[in-house]
Amino acid sequence: MEFSLLGPIAVTTGSAELSLGPAKRRSVLALLLLQPNTTVPLEQLIDSLWEEEPPEHARTVVQGHVSRLRATLAEGGAEAYGIELATHGSAYLLRLPEELIDAHRFGELVALARPEAAPVDAVPLLREALGLWRGPALTGTVTSPPFAAAAHALEERRLTAVEALGRAHGALGEHEQAAAILYSAAVNHPLREGLIAGLMRALFHTGRQSDALEWFHRTRRLLNEELGVDPGERLRGAYEDILRAEAAGGGRTGAARPAGGAGGPSGGTSSGGSRSGASGDGSSATGTGARPVDGATRAPVQGSADRDEARGDADTPDTDGTRQGTPAGGRGGSGSGRTGAPPRLLPRPPARFLGREDQLAALTTVLTDGTTGESPLAVVAGPAGVGKTACAVQWAHLYAGSFPDGQLFADLRGFGEGDEAPPAEILGDFLLALGTPPERVPSSAQAASALFRSLVAERRLLVVLDNARSSAQVRPLLPGGPHCATVVTSRSRLDGLVATDWARPVGLQTLGHEEGAALLGAMLGPDRVAEDPAAARELVDLCDGLPLALRAAAAQLTARPRWRLARLAAALRDERRRLALLSAEDTGIAAALRMSVARLSADDARLLSALATSADGHLNASLAAALAGYDPERTQDGLDRLTEMHLVDEEATDVYTISTLTQLFARDERGEGGESDTGGTGDGS
Template sequence: MEFRLLGPVEVWVAGRPVDLGSVKRRTILAALLLEVNQPVPIDRLIELIWGAEPPPRARNVVQGHLSRIRRILLDAGAEQAGVAVDTRSPGYVLYADPELVDAHRFLRLVREARPAADPEAAELLSQALALWRGPALVGQPRAEELGATLAEARQLAMEQYADAALRLGHSQQLLGDLTELAVAYPLREGLVSRLMTALARAGRQADAIDWYNRTRRRLAEDLGVDPGPDLASAFQAVLNSTAAPSSPRPVTVDGPAAEPPAASGNAPVPAQLPPDVSHFTGHQVEFAALLVSGERTGSPDAARVSAIVGPGGVGKTALAVHAAHRLAALFPDGQLFLDLQGFAEAEPRNAHAALGILLRALGVPARQVPVDTAERTALYRSRLAGKKMLILLDNASSSAQVRPLLPGSSGCFTLVTSRRQLDGLVARDGAVQFTLDTLDQAAGVELLARLIGPQRCAAEPRACVRLVDLAGRLPLALRILAARANSVPGRPIAQLVSALDDQRLHLDRLSTEDGDTSVRSALLLSYQTLSPPSARVFRLMGLLPGASLPPYLVAALAGCSPAEAESVLGALAAVHLVQRGASGRYGMHDLVAHHAMERSIEDEPATERRAALARLADCCLLTISTAERAVSPDLPMPEYRVEHVPPVPLEFATPADADGWLDTEQETLRAVIRVVAEYGLHERAWQLVHAQWPLTERNELWQEAVSLGELGVDAARATGDARAELRMLRYRSLAYSSLSQHQDAARAGRDLVTIAERLQSPEDMTAALLSLAGIHWRAGEHQDAVDCLLRSLSLAQQHELRYREAQVLSKLSCVRLDQGRPHDAMADARRAVECSARLAAPQIEGQALINLGNALRQLGEFDAALVEYRRALPLVQRGGIRVAEAEVLYMMGHALAHVQGPAAAQVPWRRALTLYTELGRPEADEVAYELAGC
């Protein structure tokens, strides 16, 4: 029995894998294996699966998965292998020999190598590195921090191995492993510097300088930083060495490293702080201390993180925002704000999603945001390096949620708010923590006087003191009650106190915490006096807790015009039931959102809630379709069945406007999909997944795509629409495959084929086999891909499915090229060209011509390849496939360089570089290198 964590989580017995089932089950098993023979608290297992806000029956779910793990291991022969899973306070423990776990064998070999002499160390480290099959714990998104720790150990081990091997003179043996890791971690300068040294010692100075130029450009263009001392020293050593006169290409050093670009010239300066709170009162000691902390940012002994903790409604966000506005001028590179939704009804934002939002705010195009969480963190910190920026992270659920979002730059200042103590930030990150209590009575009365006027307070001092006490001395409750008092200027405060007293007596029987009773009392009083339209909008917004909505989506929810929605939202903002952000969107404090959700469930009929969500879904469907047509006007777009057309549908003046809307609203759209699915609007749910998929695929948002795909599959199954289920399974399999979760992708692919067989539809079966072939291809299983494609081709030809036939032939030629069979690839590509030309299918014909050109180029027939590339170019341009257009131009440049000389390649390569850069594709680096050598 062997447990594998250094790649996908797997169990192997007698040379064969064991089917472990779901991602959650493999996450639990991985956590137990990483702490083998040591108890893992059940709370830790729950956190790994759901984060800080688990569902009510989380313990039962975990216990169920553990029972299933026990059964799987027993069936696989665990007793004979000395493996057992047992209960041990405060959780569970997996007993096993650590040598059965590849991660523990790896770490043991690395430990043994440290004190060893170079020959033995090199051998031990070589054995350790050979255990890796890909990124650690791949496919376990909530275990990413554990995987990142192992990945760091792998990179360090590779650097140690390289040092020992270089001292032994084994440069040639290093090249393969170093190149693989340098490609996987292109920003790891230690790996690249050692690769450069190995290349130079192997007589390949030109390749060493190539790696330096490529890495320097990537550091400068992607991260805005210069090479560090290791890389710079390695480069100088290569320059000082004797270059071989017979180098295969000239050694080209393309000048000194560029200065990091100024933020003002390359990216917008973010200014995301919410509006400053009016009539800020209380917490003056903490406020003064925060100002001192912010003003000292950058000095050697200054704390770069300040945490504000305390119960809900106590004024944490108000204090943080007020202090941030006072400090903003000290941070000229901008201010970032992000609600981490740690205590909202929605699931807290994980680090992956939060980093994506922050990077886009820093000017990184969505297509250039890395898929990997660790790379997102590296890029985020590199973007902030050397800058003076203020970051406000609101509503954190835990220290672990915040840690990946902390900048590395000493010039940045981070403010964090949370209802929980963030002792981890204090212990590990040097944060200064301020614990807020409720206002004292004097401060509460002072705030009330500022809100309703000193004359009214002076006229009824005892009533005002009582009102402050009934509000729990919480600023949020006081602001809501003050707005209520101001709605009837002549009404005595004593009457408001009496009404509130009665309301609190009514709520005494409810179990509450964090000041909930006081806030809920204030909310109920305000809610009961709302006009019917305002109360209805308040309730309907509670269907999407944690979301920040633009007025036109609120209008869709309520079934009114955007102007009417704006009016109602203004009235709700006036009584502090919604908050208007700087961008014109409207959100709620999480306590208010919880109350809105309660009121929605209690006061809004279920039929009305479903109708509101149906309107919202239809509005989103139509707007997504409009935006996608603007972004890709030449691509066919599906028509969705909608019952409700918005009174004023959104239009987009330019493709950039449409793409910007899709990017801005993607998180809201995902929230809409989740709640629409929860309410059983299954057809709309899968249609929304289908509509949003081009954006997901275009921006390579594969982590998000997995959850979207699962929602889509479940919704399609609930409708009983097998063809819709096929579409959703294709999406889910593509997401898994793109994340290298090949087992999950293969399982989804097999489900595709099973459903297609059940439908007895040749069209669906050819499409399913084509998708399964793509899964095999991306997993490197080329022969399996060919087998699927040949089955699909046979069906397509037998049933005269000409479009599918052309698709399969084009894909088959791609796989043949990867197999190193250019003659077969050329034959398949020619057949695909003929078939697609008869169908007038420019996208397929263009890709087939690219494949044909690539096959000819592999055979050294550059003139003929150039002809095919020139034929392909207008077709892919007409089809709107920009990545294919860039590929044609890049390949055309190579053919021209061989036929007419390197100078002839400059024009197509420059156009390819522009396209690849706009698309955020890594191929831009390769094209830039080729241009530098022209």
């Protein structure tokens, strides 16, 4: 059930809208919604409903409207939503979760947006907030002064959000968008000086200096004719800045942008989130002492007020000295602050985890580096079955104490059965885990990503994103706060994240003989391995040193306690049976490889099959081209993609190897290798 104040007064449940009756009944509901969870005296309702002297039977009329509203809400299932319209003596109380009121959600989204400090996040937040409006506020209520004043206050907050959206686009250098957004609002509110000033700056940056100056002179005339006043400081400041910039040769080139403007072309920030604000000293690039042309005088200080804003539990000062907060009667909390226990979404620690000291140390170096002022990001990459998930989860458990505000985990299903997980789905889970009420989780991935970054901006949080297919799948899920850290696992190198988000790669290789035998010993008991060390070494070779394959082999031996290691090694020498034996119920090396090959193009899959016919798994580009029947350029491009996916290794320049297990899988045209369908990859993917 949702209540609408930002447009016609309405109550919807599911896809149906409840019938609310005449204007006075809608007005009673509106006044109660403007003061939710607060007792509203009967006399206040009467004074608001009748502009003239109320009739003698006014009390009876109001009581009748309340009674009908109570019945209508009950018919719509109000109790299931925690909604109650109660009578307290000669007053009424509408008890409900405030998140069900569109005006409350609007206020929270606006409060989370930081146009100058984080414009990349502010744009979707503000767009979603403004998207809640369906027309003039409180449409359908009586035309009395109290309702006119309430509608005017809501409209002021809408215009403040429009101005903030214009500033956010301006901070990103998107001045055309800023001008388009501000223009229609300026036409409808020609005396709102802050709005006109923002439009002037946006027009100037698009090269329309004459239009910008014309808006100033038009507004100056209107102010003088209608109000008898001169332009205020904001409007004069925009005018003077444009004149200075023109004299200095500024304009569309952006020479008059504030130094270090947040998120702009000179801000030095990536598309993943802006951390830098304006210069803070009030100077512009046009010369010392001039105000910045795009109106961002300084970025908010990254202190307690910023942290409160990120949590949505504080009013936020706007640049004109007003304050944006929750609607009248709101409680002031976003419902998604640090209430309750921090989320602990990590899977259980991997069983019998051994070794990987170098990789764990590398993760520690990357993820605990606090010197950059950025959110550290590591990519654990390697072939299917090498234990990427286990390594990432092990590190996350070891260092969970360094992230007291929680640990988030998500399987992105990049190399699993079915479709990969869409970012909106993962972000929804994260926001719920962080305490966001379900009805306040944005439906669009862009808005959900912005809300997620805003909520965690000042937290010490660890995010583990497992089984990613591409950099594009990961980017919306990255936190932006400098105290957050992210670990991504993938079979792909995710070079895009390295390029755009300064991700640090942590490569995972197969196990050597000693490490592989130690894993078998941990699974089977050291005595069973010690009685035949040669067979243990052979098992490591037959499993290509892959932890997933070795664990499957250990499962076979655990189920057959009388078997010696040599017996299983003899069985695995039969290449027709090897892949089938290296599977255990819902996990296995063939299933893992199947998911990798399924993500290849048809050309690359054919190239992999051709490489599998190599006698010893060692070849160069010329031999690969001959085997596949491709031209050299096509072959080299295919080898590069297979290497990126860790289906082929490039040991040295133009020296490629393909593992025995990958060869066995690729030789089978159907990709079965003697094994029935076994499903996903499990923790060893």
